Amino acid sequence: MVLAELGGSISRALQQMSNATVIDEKVLNDCLNVITRALLQSDVQFKLVRDMQTNIKTIVNLDDLAAGHNKRKIIQQAVFNELCKILDPGKPSFTPKKGKPSVIMFVGLQGSGKTTTCTKYAYYHQKKGWKPALVCADTFRAGAFDQLKQNATKAKIPFYGSYMESDPVKIAVEGVERFKEENCDLIIVDTSGRHKQEAALFEEMRQVSEATKPDLIIFVMDSSIGQAAFDQALAFKQSVAVGAVIITKMDGHAKGGGALSAVAATKSPVIFIGTGEHMDEFEVFDVKPFVSRLLG
Ligand code: GDP
Numbered sequence: 001m002v003l004a005e006l007g008g009s010i011s012r013a014l015q016q017m018s019n020a021t022v023i024d025e026k027v028l029n030d031c032l033n034v035i036t037r038a039l040l041q042s043d044v045q046f047k048l049v050r051d052m053q054t055n056i057k058t059i060v061n062l063d064d065l066a067a068g069h070n071k072r073k074i075i076q077q078a079v080f081n082e083l084c085k086i087l088d089p090g091k092p093s094f095t096p097k098k099g100k101p102s103v104i105m106f107v108g109l110q111g112s113g114k115t116t117t118c119t120k121y122a123y124y125h126q127k128k129g130w131k132p133a134l135v136c137a138d139t140f141r142a143g144a145f146d147q148l149k150q151n152a153t154k155a156k157i158p159f160y161g162s163y164m165e166s167d168p169v170k171i172a173v174e175g176v177e178r179f180k181e182e183n184c185d186l187i188i189v190d191t192s193g194r195h196k197q198e199a200a201l202f203e204e205m206r207q208v209s210e211a212t213k214p215d216l217i218i219f220v221m222d223s224s225i226g227q228a229a230f231d232q233a234l235a236f237k238q239s240v241a242v243g244a245v246i247i248t249k250m251d252g253h254a255k256g257g258g259a260l261s262a263v264a265a266t267k268s269p270v271i272f273i274g275t276g277e278h279m280d281e282f283e284v285f286d287v288k289p290f291v292s293r294l295l296g
Contacts, residue, residue, distance in 0.1 A: 006257070007294035009038035010083075014076050014295075023071045032056060035079065042257035044086075045230040048264055052082045080291060086260045087287045089267045093244035094216040098130055101180050103187045103212055107205050107236055108220035110141060110193030113248030113274055117220050118190045119151035120274065120282040121246075125186050126157060132186040135175030136161030137168040137208055140192035148190055155279055158184065168192060168204060169211045176212050189214065202239035209240045216243045218271070221262050223247045229258030233265035242266045248274035251281070 013034035020027045032053050039049045059078045060071070096102035104121070108114040115138070122132035134152045136159065138144035145161040152159035160175035172189050179187045191208055194201040209217065219233060219242040236242055245266055247259045250273045259270055270285045 006038050006042040010035050010079065011295050013038070014079060017075060018072045023075070028057075028060065028075065031075070039257060039260075043226045043229065043261070044257035045227070045261040045264065048086055048260060052086065055082055055085075080295065083260075083291045083294070084287050087263055087270065087291065089263055089269055091269075093269050093271055096125075096186055096215065098128075099185050101183075101185055101187060102216070103176055103189065103214040105189045105191060105209060105212065105214035105217045105240075106220055107191055107217060107240060107242070108193055109222075109232070112193065112220045112222045114193055114220045115144065115147050115151070115190055116277065117246055117248060117272075117274055117282075118148070118188050119155055119157070120279055121218075121272065122152075122157045122186065122188050123155045123279045124272075124282055126155065130186050131184045132157055132188060133175075133179040133182070133184040134159040135172060135179070135187065135189045137172035137175070137189050138192040139166050139168045139171065140194070140204075144190075144192075151279070158182070169207050172208045172212045202235070205236075205240050217241055218244045218246055219262070219266060219268070220246050220248060221258060223249050223258055223273075224252060225258050230261040230265045233262040237266040237268075242268055244268050244271045246270065246272045246274065247285075251275045 013031045017023065017027055017031035036049050036053055040046065056078045060075050106114050106118050118134055122134055125132050134148055134157055136145045136148040145163060148161060149159055160178055162171055165171050168191065176187050176189065189208065189212055191205055192201060217240050219236050221229065221233060225232060245262045245268055247270055263270060273283050273285050275281045275283055
């Protein structure tokens, strides 16, 4: 189920509940069952969905609600709040400050859109007057440096990398040092991906992280990853200190639920979403407007 369909299903379930003459336990349960099914079909992790259902039932205790209360509104508000709660880990991520050098390290599986997202992130800030720079510490994938170089050149963003050096830690450290000397205020380090979660990848990420001491580590995840989202995000979080999430390919036919699971697994907020292959197809992610839009 794509994200728009998920929103549609939840809205319809709420509307149906709203149309009922009397809102009793059965009407509430029917409504929650439809919402639960829609969330599961959108690849939201089972435990999250179950917790959400329990929470709503606790908040909306029909027996306790005084006769004058608008039960419909209370239920709608509870659903809205619970969806926001899943997407909001409760603490903001590190926010870089213009003019002060920050190192931002990107991690994620190969094909997730990591390299594309590094450039989008740099370009977004450049347009706002920052001085970003890109470091290609991906020595694993042939062509990774060329791809980053091409993107960086197109966006007129300084870059650093090597065709010869095979040690990602060395490149990362050199790149960060160089751009600190050049007074760049947003030094973005692109790391290697792998096709799947592997011990070697996680070890490399740890080493790059230890050597460059990033202010923020951003986990990039393809929105079409499905039910594997929670475990994948958790595996990255357990290796390095992931502090924020960017979900890519939100323009496709992806099931959007992975975003909710990634937040839960990493306890980190989604800060941006990728909505296309182009440099400017990149949006700031805000929980409440996102959920409002989702519910139409
Ligand atoms: P990496 O291996 O994680 O560095 O992934 P890449 O940055 O090379 O991206 C893999 C593919 O996904 C490329 O074809 C990108 O153009 C594409 N891609 C990345 N982000 C998005 C997005 O938000 N939407 C769409 N439609 N494609 C994307």
